[in-house]
Amino acid sequence: MRSDENTLLNVKGWLAENQYTQAWLANQMGVAPSLISQLFNGERKLQPVHIAKMTEITGKTIAELASSEETKADELVYSLRGKISTEDGERGLAQLLLDVEHFAQLIVK
Template identity: 30%
Template sequence: MKTNEIVIGKVKDWLQQENKSYQWLADQLGISKALVGFMLSGERTLLPKRIEQIADVMGISTKDLLHYEELKQGPLTVQLRGNASNRRSKRELEALLFAIEDYVGLNEQVK
């Protein structure tokens, strides 16, 4: 995930949790609401100094704002629609499930 995407996601989540508006953030940063909108939509790249300012407004360190946390909500679920009606489809589905289980097992060994 790109730095811009990480920061944008965290800022949007924080604004929603704190019940703050784009206008409020713009006032805190001394910029226009339109610029905040462009930054949080990804149309404008967040400059390092702006990331520092946003972290200060949020009351967290720049490192925490930039840190990407993987989802740790439990096992992932794959949901397939339809059914495997012939032997070839069934074999391919079994091979896919085996590959997924193999990947998950290897991934856990690396951690």
């Protein structure tokens, strides 16, 4: 399973454990409830900015949100820190993350 899918499953689980709704999460993230619904239904792509906000809200690390039961504890996890100030930068980072994920999938094969 891809890390973005794991992230969404883990956030859904966290919401259920803490008895919060998707609307509550949307409010905390400062986005429309429809965006959260679309993310959870796979209609929209989970962006790094969404992941960053979800880590702040849940108190979990990116690695914790992206992990699954199949993920081994010794697997390599990359964490990028900082802030991107332009749309071009955000698109570039999103593309880089996608490229890294595809590369990692090729190595596993």
